[in-house]
Amino acid sequence: MLEVLYTYFERSFPLTEGDKSLIQSVVLMRSLKRSEFLVRQGEVARHGAFVTKGILRSYVIDNRGREHIIQFAPENWWISDKNGMSEGTPSSFFIDAVEDSDIILIDMKGHETLLEKLKGYAESFRAGIQRRAIAKDHRIVSSLTASAEERYVDFLETYPSIAQRVPQHMLASYLGITPETVSRIRKQASLKK
């Protein structure tokens, strides 16, 4: 499992054997069954999870009891309980597995160790944060102004692999539309061709 993480890092910067040992010393490995929780409301574990197999999702439940998916994390993605809306809001924050998944956990302390000792990590981390901020701005604008169909098509183009692996009602939840509407959009799209 660790190999997947090494390879991920090596796309940004080279790793020595020593680096690999360092990484190994600050992470934990874990498996999750489908629909098993990594983070439940309240237990703010303050760590990041890197997915090596499967897909996780983070979501909130608003005060009307509805689920809203914040993020999907398939292989080679990070997902974290530090982001999300764990603060202030009356809603609850969850992370669970969409499929059976394998993940690598790193806590705040381990993260700081890598920031300090692993050359290239800090820069790679910063770039990741930035990429994500841009993606969020994109999603904000798109959710404020694009039609349901446009958002659906946009998602398919941006994350084709995720779209195929996730149940449609979750996709609907991510896009902020109802499952019925997703179904109708798909039907129309298939008729057009």
Add this chain to the structure above:
Amino acid sequence: MLEVLYTYFERSFPLTEGDKSLIQSVVLMRSLKRSEFLVRQGEVARHGAFVTKGILRSYVIDNRGREHIIQFAPENWWISDKNGMSEGTPSSFFIDAVEDSDIILIDMKGHETLLEKLKGYAESFRAGIQRRAIAKDHRIVSSLTASAEERYVDFLETYPSIAQRVPQHMLASYLGITPETVSRIRKQASLKK
């Protein structure tokens, strides 16, 4: 003007006189008239701006020619062309002044200098990034699911000072609704009281 920035930092960590000189050596000060641009499409200046007086806004123009405001930045806020959607998208990214404003500019190199030499800056910067990520998640969920009225009320509660200083059509643009709808919401709200 620099005093405002010093005070801002000192809410997070103390500054020596030497720190202040260091800061002064890496920033630039500038004034903007109402509706004057800080960043126009294309000229990606790659720096951050700290507002000491006035309000700036960042926005994109989508392929249908509509403006969408990403962020307002009043006094004591940062605004940056590094975030935003300057990447990949066919839309254009702008920053301009809503009111006559004074700002302090810092470029990437200056930022790195402070990260390295100004104790407390890195942590404060990281915390800011995180706060903003949380705010963005909040805005995403809210734009996907809350009604126009709920989003309006939410904005008033979250940013009362901004709401009073910004023209309503900009507020509408930020919220992703039409100016007409904002007007009707306000009317209804006033009738309820």
Add this chain to the structure above:
DNA sequence: TTTCGTTCTTGATCTACATCAATGGGTACG
């Protein structure tokens, strides 16, 4: 003062999407 630009208001219509409700298919489990 008049003129002009900007912002806000109000009304009439239209439409995308939610909601409600029923049905059918797939898969797990007794």
Add this chain to the structure above:
DNA sequence: CGTACCCATTGATGTAGATCAAGAACGAAA
């Protein structure tokens, strides 16, 4: 094997908010 549960589909209806259109209020410029 049938029963049950989850998920996707399809139709009928309702509604929030966009769009179109026409003023009204305000300040700035001359």
